[in-house]
Amino acid sequence: PVAQVIEETAQPVLAKPARVKEIANADRPSRWETFRTVGALAVLLSVLIAFTLLLVWYMRGSAEEQLKMAATAYENQDYRSAIKYYEQFISNHKENERVSFARCRIGVSKIRDATENTGDPFEGAKMAAQVAPGMMEESGISEVRGDLAGALINIGDRMVNKAENAKDQAEKKKYSDGLKSQLAMIQDPNYIASQERRQNEPRIIALEESWQRLVREIQKTDDRQKAVEDMKAAIAANDAIKAYAIRYAIMLKYPQLTADQELSSLLQGATDIVRGQVTVATEKPVAADPSNM
Numbered sequence: 001p002v003a004q005v006i007e008e009t010a011q012p013v014l015a016k017p018a019r020v021k022e023i024a025n026a027d028r029p030s031r032w033e034t035f036r037t038v039g040a041l042a043v044l045l046s047v048l049i050a051f052t053l054l055l056v057w058y059m060r061g062s063a064e065e066q067l068k069m070a071a072t073a074y075e076n077q078d079y080r081s082a083i084k085y086y087e088q089f090i091s092n093h094k095e096n097e098r099v100s101f102a103r104c105r106i107g108v109s110k111i112r113d114a115t116e117n118t119g120d121p122f123e124g125a126k127m128a129a130q131v132a133p134g135m136m137e138e139s140g141i142s143e144v145r146g147d148l149a150g151a152l153i154n155i156g157d158r159m160v161n162k163a164e165n166a167k168d169q170a171e172k173k174k175y176s177d178g179l180k181s182q183l184a185m186i187q188d189p190n191y192i193a194s195q196e197r198r199q200n201e202p203r204i205i206a207l208e209e210s211w212q213r214l215v216r217e218i219q220k221t222d223d224r225q226k227a228v229e230d231m232k233a234a235i236a237a238n239d240a241i242k243a244y245a246i247r248y249a250i251m252l253k254y255p256q257l258t259a260d261q262e263l264s265s266l267l268q269g270a271t272d273i274v275r276g277q278v279t280v281a282t283e284k285p286v287a288a289d290p291s292n293m
Helices: 002-027 031-075 079-092 099-116 121-135 139-143 145-164 169-186 194-199 201-236 240-253 255-259 261-277
Strands: none
Touching: 031 079, 031 099, 079 099, 099 121, 099 139, 099 145, 121 145, 121 169, 139 145, 145 169, 145 194, 145 201, 169 201, 194 201, 201 240, 201 261, 240 255, 240 261, 255 261
């Protein structure tokens, strides 16, 4: 009985290492389970790579679509829509290489919109002064230099048209001065480089000649008005000789004023003064006595 008790007591102790080994083996994953885990990770990684490539492709396609929509609006002269599409493109694709180009297109669109949709070339000139300097800092400026040159010259053309159709001398002077300022911007090589200048040379020369002609016309009108006022003052003072001299000087400078009705009327007024100063003889002349000779 003692031996039996000892044997029964020792048996669980002797069996413990085997039990520990059995438990350890139960916790260790099998080779199949390891392979399955690695395979799942590989599949997950493949899915992630595919998703990333798909996302890149989608984003690239989305960027191209937005640029295409913006370009279509721009070409259709719908500049406000073009601005909106280019701004959306920049917001959605900040790292895209075409962002600088989009910024420059926005600048040109703003200039054209201010010029053409408001009908006031001064608004276009103001917008050009605001946005053009910043465009010069963009790497995409080379792609829009031709458009920028056209937009700036277009402002000048509209200044000329407004000046030629001005209702009065003050309005004509306003647009002539505006054209002078616009020509200064057009002649700045920072805004219109040599290549674009050669391409637009006939238009630029026409603008310069138009400005010079406007200056001459404005000066002629001012000189004519002064001559009219001076002749009126001379006639009021019964100074016909001075009135004649004033008319002679203005005709010498501007021969085309020969047919001016107001100046012709004032000339008649001076002539009337001379006629009024002539004394008509009423007595017969007395013959000279030969003996006194």
